[in-house]
Amino acid sequence: MISTNRIFNIASDAEFNSLALDVFKFQFENNPIYRSFCDLLYKHPADVKSIQDIPFLPIQFFKSHHVVSSANPIKKTFTSSGTTGTLTSKHHITDLTIYRESYLTGFKNFYGNIEDYAILALLPSYLERDGSSLVYMVDDLITRSAHKESGFYLNNLDDLKSKIHQLEEKSQKTILIGVSFALLDLVEQFQFNLKHTIIMETGGMKGRRKEIIRQELHNILQSGFKMNEIHSEYGMTELLSQAYSKGKGIFECPRWMKIITRDTEDALSIQLPNKTGGINVIDLANINSCSFIATQDLGKVYKDGSFEIIGRFDNSDIRGCNLMAL
Structure with missing residues (x-):
């Protein structure tokens, strides 16, 4: 072994x-x-x-x-998400400690100590089904962040907007990890000028919106959040590790x-x-x-x-x- x-x-x-x-x-x-x-x-x-x-x-x-x-x-x-009638991928895990060590070590290597961040998660398409490895990971990151402001958001965008503004006023380092269509919903309804928050997109439109190229997505998000770079996460159901991009769609x-x-x-x-x-x-x-x-x-x-x-x-x-x- x-x-x-x-x-x-x-x-x-x-x-x-x-x-x-x-x-x-x-x-x-x-x-x-x-x-x-x-x-x-x-x-x-x-x-x-x-x-x-x-x-x-x-x-x-x-x-x-x-x-x-x-x-x-x-x-x-x-399990992966899928449209009605399609087969979904199944990744059978015999040792969850390996998954936790992978995402915790990976996060620390790219972003530092999880305890330094408030973690906000806008993942409606993932939360609406069972078996998401992304939800498992983010839920653990939220717990380990030890910030009472950390948490998941489904469709309550008003509450999320208020929480982001509160954390910004306190100069609190924050990561908002969200599925692309929900982040677009957020910036269409509200305007931001973020200085202490990282926006991390983690996926396509899930059938909720027309698919667009990543550069167009990032341009819209950069304008709506008033920031120079949008971060991204590359992972999938069949993997236990994630690659990260800190801008321009270039992953490590x-x-x-x-x-x-x-x-x-x-x-x-x-x-x-x-x-x-x-x-x-x-x-x-x-x-x-x-x-x-x-x-x-x-x-x-x-x-x-x-x-x-x-x-x-x-x-x-x-x-x-x-x-x-x-």
């Missing part, structure tokens, strides 16, 4: 690559679905010498199969997560940086399910490891954790 201490204390690219190969071997041996997928590709541990050789499981498998690499009992199942990963792109015409061909392709995610925190996932997002990875999301494959469905406005 691979220790979480090794996962969350990666200090170099060499350590990441070495651990990724060990995780591949572990999941090849312990995940029947992933093993079958690798068998179909004739990709076995003896054939895999670098992370470029590792097969990436198509994300659709989380809709149709039980993707688990552990014999331990399921403690929680996170925590040390145990990596994005690479694949050729849009050849799903098995890994691309060099600076070329648009399909997004493949390595999430080593996913030790008990699958750490190597081929998503339906399109994006570009830069030489420093940062990346941006450009769109989605035309034949992909609009999923609940899609973080790129189309």
Whole structure:
């Protein structure tokens, strides 16, 4: 078994690559679905010498199969949102402490101590269903923030506006994390001039509004909140880690997560940086399910490891954790 201490204390690219190969071997041996997928590709541990050789499981498998690499009992199942009649992804979690360590360590690396912030959450589409991994994470962040002003908001935008103004008057560092359509609703009804608040968007329109490109979304939010940059979170039901953008739609990963792109015409061909392709995610925190996932997002990875999301494959469905406005 691979220790979480090794996962969350990666200090170099060499350590990441070495651990990724060990995780591949572990999941090849312990995940029947992933093993079958690798068998179909004739990709076995003896054939895999670098992370470029590792097969990436198509994300659709989380809709149709039980993707688990552990014999331990399921403690929680996170589900994606979906329109009526569509299959939803199911991420079966055997160890919630790994998820908590991933998002808490990731948040601290990007933003510092959670106790320094008031956390406001405007996530109506997520709160209106069960099984959201985002709600689980944000609820824990709210609890750990230890600020009585922290909390969730559904449709009570007047109360949220008043709370934001109160926190601004106290110069309290605040993060408002919200789904895109609800943030647009907020700035259409009220005007702000924020100096102590971070606005973090975390998803598309969920069928509530017409999809727009991220730059247009950020321009509207920057104007409505009177701020220079809008932050973003990139995560999904099938992952246990998040990447963050502090502006301009450029994301960075925590040390145990990596994005690479694949050729849009050849799903098995890994691309060099600076070329648009399909997004493949390595999430080593996913030790008990699958750490190597081929998503339906399109994006570009830069030489420093940062990346941006450009769109989605035309034949992909609009999923609940899609973080790129189309």
